[in-house]
Amino acid sequence: MRDPDCIFCKIIAGEIPSDIIHQDEMVTAFNDIHPRAPVHVLIVPNKHIANNNTFQVKDEPIAGHMFTIVRKLAEDLEIADNGYRLILNTGEHGHQEVQHLHLHLIGGHPMQYPMG
Ligand code: AMP
Ligand code: ZN
DSSP, X not given: OOOTTOHHHHHHTTSSOOOEEEEOSSEEEEEOSSOSSSEEEEEEESSOXXXXXXXXXXXXXXXXXXXXXXXXXXXXXXXXXXXXXXEOOOTTTTTOOSSSOOEEEEESSSOOOSOO
């Protein structure tokens, strides 16, 4: 369920400091350490899934819940009405830096994403 070398698994377990804004039995959301906009939240499954290439049919309830949490967070953070971007990077060409599946919820101005 977890990868002992994964930084996001350590954040989920509370083993390293982070700015967690939501956590439940399936997902954790925390502020990106290097925000590219006024709102930049990462939504991750508590289960270690490296990226979308290893996503399995049995994980579908997790993905659905991630989208529900995105909607709730967007409302709470008051970016729902004006809109936002939801980004999922996969693999080298997708510029995925952390090998634990995550959605970037990015809203507000100025917005500096994607980079490069
Ligand atoms: P990606 O390129 O999609 O893999 O994005 C990884 C994101 O994780 C980047 O936006 C980083 O700023 C962010 N990040 C890396 N380490 C941490 C951390 N310890 N806490 C919060 N965000 C992080
Ligand atoms: Zn992990």
